[in-house]
Amino acid sequence: MMSKDQAKPFRDAHTDRAATQDAPDTPQTRAPAYKLAFADDEFLCRDELRPVRLQLELLKPELMLDEAGINSTIVLFGGARIPEPAKKETARTKALADLSSFYDEAREFSRLMTLKSKESDGKENVIVTGGGPGVMEAGNRGAIDANGASIGLNIVLPFEQAPNEYVTPELCFNFHYFAIRKMHFLMRARAICVFPGGFGTLDEMFEALTLIQTGRMQRVPFLLFGKAFWEGIINWDVLADAGTISEEDLDLFRFVDTAAEAMDLIENWETSSRREEVPGR
Numbered sequence: 001m002m003s004k005d006q007a008k009p010f011r012d013a014h015t016d017r018a019a020t021q022d023a024p025d026t027p028q029t030r031a032p033a034y035k036l037a038f039a040d041d042e043f044l045c046r047d048e049l050r051p052v053r054l055q056l057e058l059l060k061p062e063l064m065l066d067e068a069g070i071n072s073t074i075v076l077f078g079g080a081r082i083p084e085p086a087k088k089e090t091a092r093t094k095a096l097a098d099l100s101s102f103y104d105e106a107r108e109f110s111r112l113m114t115l116k117s118k119e120s121d122g123k124e125n126v127i128v129t130g131g132g133p134g135v136m137e138a139g140n141r142g143a144i145d146a147n148g149a150s151i152g153l154n155i156v157l158p159f160e161q162a163p164n165e166y167v168t169p170e171l172c173f174n175f176h177y178f179a180i181r182k183m184h185f186l187m188r189a190r191a192i193c194v195f196p197g198g199f200g201t202l203d204e205m206f207e208a209l210t211l212i213q214t215g216r217m218q219r220v221p222f223l224l225f226g227k228a229f230w231e232g233i234i235n236w237d238v239l240a241d242a243g244t245i246s247e248e249d250l251d252l253f254r255f256v257d258t259a260a261e262a263m264d265l266i267e268n269w270e271t272s273s274r275r276e277e278v279p280g281r
Contacts, residue, residue, distance in 0.1 A: 013038065057180045061173045065151070065188070068171065069121075073128040073151065073188040074113050076106060077204045078135025078195030078225075102195050102225055103138045109193065109259035110142025114150070122149055125190060130154065131163045131172060135195040140166035153181050182207060191221040191266050196229045212252055213245075219252070221269040223262050227255035 017039050023029045037043055044053065083091050084103045091097040110127045117125040127143045129136040131152025143150035144166045152167030155175045163172050175181040186192075186208060194205045205224075211217035224230045239245045256262045 054177060054180060057175060057177055058183065061153070061184050062187070064173075065171070069123050070126050070151070070171075070188065072124045072190040073126050074117075075185050075189045075192045075208075076110065076127060076129045076135065076139035076195065077185075077193070077197065077201050078102070078106060078129075078139075079197030079201055080130075080132045080134040080136060081198070082134040082196065084138065099196050099226070099229070103135065105225060105257075105259050106135045106138035106193075106195055107142040107145065109262050110139045110150070111145040112142075112259055112263050114143040114146035114148035118146065118148055126151060128153065128185060128188075129167075130200075131167050133164055135197065137164040137166060140164055140168075143168075153184055155181050186211065186217060189220055191223070191269075193223045193225060193262060195225045209252060213249055221266045222253040223256050223265060224253055225256055225262070227257060230255065 013036075017036060020029075020034075020036060020039070028034055032040070032042065035043070043049065079099075081092070081096055082099050082103055083096070085100045088097040088100040091100065113125055114127060117123075117127075126149065127139050128151040129139040131140070131154040136152070140150045140152060141164075149168040149171060150166070151171040151173075152163050153173050153175065154163050155178060163174075173184070175184075182204060185204065189208075192208055194201060208217070209222070212219050212222065230236075236250055240247050240250055254265055256265060
């Protein structure tokens with residue numbers, strides 16, 4: 001039987017990168033041109049290398065999640081500014097403070113879903129968040145409450161915070177490109193849960209809904225936590241009445257207010273119908 005070393009007869013990249021660090025110090029070896037291309041940060045950050053960086057950012061989390069054996073995820077989108085109830089006095093507005101109950105609902109939902117995930121040895125239904133504060137923190141924290149793992153997909157921002165302390169370290173990723181990050185949110189999604197939030201949450205929600213609406217993504221349970229909030233900022237029925245979306249598109253998602261409701265709907269998604277919630281439509 002061929003050994004692992006025999007199956008790879010060429011010198012590996014790690015060996016050559018280490019060898020260049022011990023090269024004689026000469027004008028030639030100090031020149032930027034001499035650096036190995038894959039070990040040259042300045043080269044990799046050139047504008048012309050953007051396609052390569054996009055590919056790397058797609059590949060790294062994909063390979064590491066595959067290596068961790070994670071087959072499916074439960075996506076939590078939601079606002080970074082929503083505080084936990086014990087700290088709601090720190091909220092910048094009373095409205096944000098009033099939304100703090102959704103921190104606890106996100107945490108409890110994540111706890112319940114992680115308990116379910118552990119039935120498959122943590123390979124299915126793994127919680128994934130943006131890895132930041134607010135609702136994202138609550139999601140990762142709920143997984144810890146159930147002694148389980150969770151994923152965090154951070155992105156570099158001018159005012160970026162460190163990943164929240166509850167993300168499983170080996171499943172904590174950082175992104176430069178929003179588009180690639182959003183792909184990773186949805187590539188393994190078995191359900192999508194959207195909590196109150198701002199522009200970022202709206203962007204994530206509408207992109208996911210558009211992919212499902214247009215058939216570019218398989219339909220999955222799609223839950224909007226906080227019916228009053230979502231109906232207050234978006235008049236869904238006006239969109240349908242105007243014909244800019246179809247009446248059937250209103251059936252792509254459901255409203256919930258509690259973690260228990262969400263768990264029940266995910267379990268019984270195929271038999272549920274939004275039209276039952278809206279008399280006269």
